[in-house]
Amino acid sequence: MPVPQGRGLVARSLLREDAYRAIRDAIVDGTLAPGERLNDSDLVEWLGVSRTPVREALARLEQAGLVQTKPGRYTIVSPLDVRAVRNAHSVTAAMHELAVREALPNLSTAELEAMAEANARFADALRRNDADAATTADDDFHCVLVTASANHAIREVLERYTPVLRRLERLRFSSLSGRASVAQHDQIIALCKAGDVEGAAAATRANWETLAPLIDNLADDDRASDPSATVTPT
Template structure:
């Protein structure tokens, strides 16, 4: 079959993905704050790309709930949305449970070692109150099982919904309040090593469900602010 027409398709794809990840990460780590207006020209200058990949990245970020757009008026970083966070947490917990079940039958010693190493980095980052490093290490830990599952559909769902939760997790990982996750990770590893698919899957799901308390606290905070504004 002849090579399809067109030039630079791979390069454009990479630019689009790079732009998406750069803007997404800046939103997750707080560099771009909730409510901040996003100007195409500023983003183009920052990223060193054309407007097309920037606009495509912003469209994907809007689908993920990280950006809000009013055509002809503005594009801005979405405020923290409790309802969106609850929905993302429910979906993400189930996806990680599924990843564990699908990964476990063929999980290697090297992959278990990678999970232990990531959890070690995670614990160290929490001790140093380094939220960025803790988030990256947590991604690495859970990413082992996601990659081992070899389920591309699962990966795509997590790619869409996890960033919403990472914005919240940085609040927890910036202090020692996330240290319970270290023990939960250790339990997941132990169950995986024992070949207990049901136990490991349930433990991984429970680990993601711990975000519910943080989401509840944000919801209560929003209610308290609303009450104070009415008085």
């Protein structure tokens, strides 16, 4: 799919972070498809900014594994890579588990209510088969605990690795396989209310582990398309 048409999608005062997020989100939601070439001039016109924030954004996206660059030749949206997804999955699950452990002792009633509200939006989005809204609501649900942990290192790690998973996770939220997450979120909330740190941490990890079958399917697809390929298990 080509870069969306139109000028000045965001304000001229766009910062580097805004450019990064705009391109990242277009990759995650599939607007910019795997393997698609990214031309600086097209991105500049689309976002309505100079080349500098675009190039800085692409450099960050390359570090995050979302784009691949051959200097002087091309920049493309990275295909979904099994090894990268597995690595991101294990790191992300561990960070969310740690966030629960650090957040729960001081979790407020307002934060528990925010989690419940986000899960209600999540359930509604799934009923409407709105994968984008479901992804946003799921982010909001987990973000409550990440914010409450007050651990900036957790947030920085998740900022880098979560987008890799979100590209895959949108497939789950577009199908019936995502419905189980609503009940899992409810369980996490209940365990947090009860002050059960170990239980809430385990339930959170279990929630993120539900991505494992999608990753396995991705590996199977890779093998089917390239019988000579091997995938290192983790």
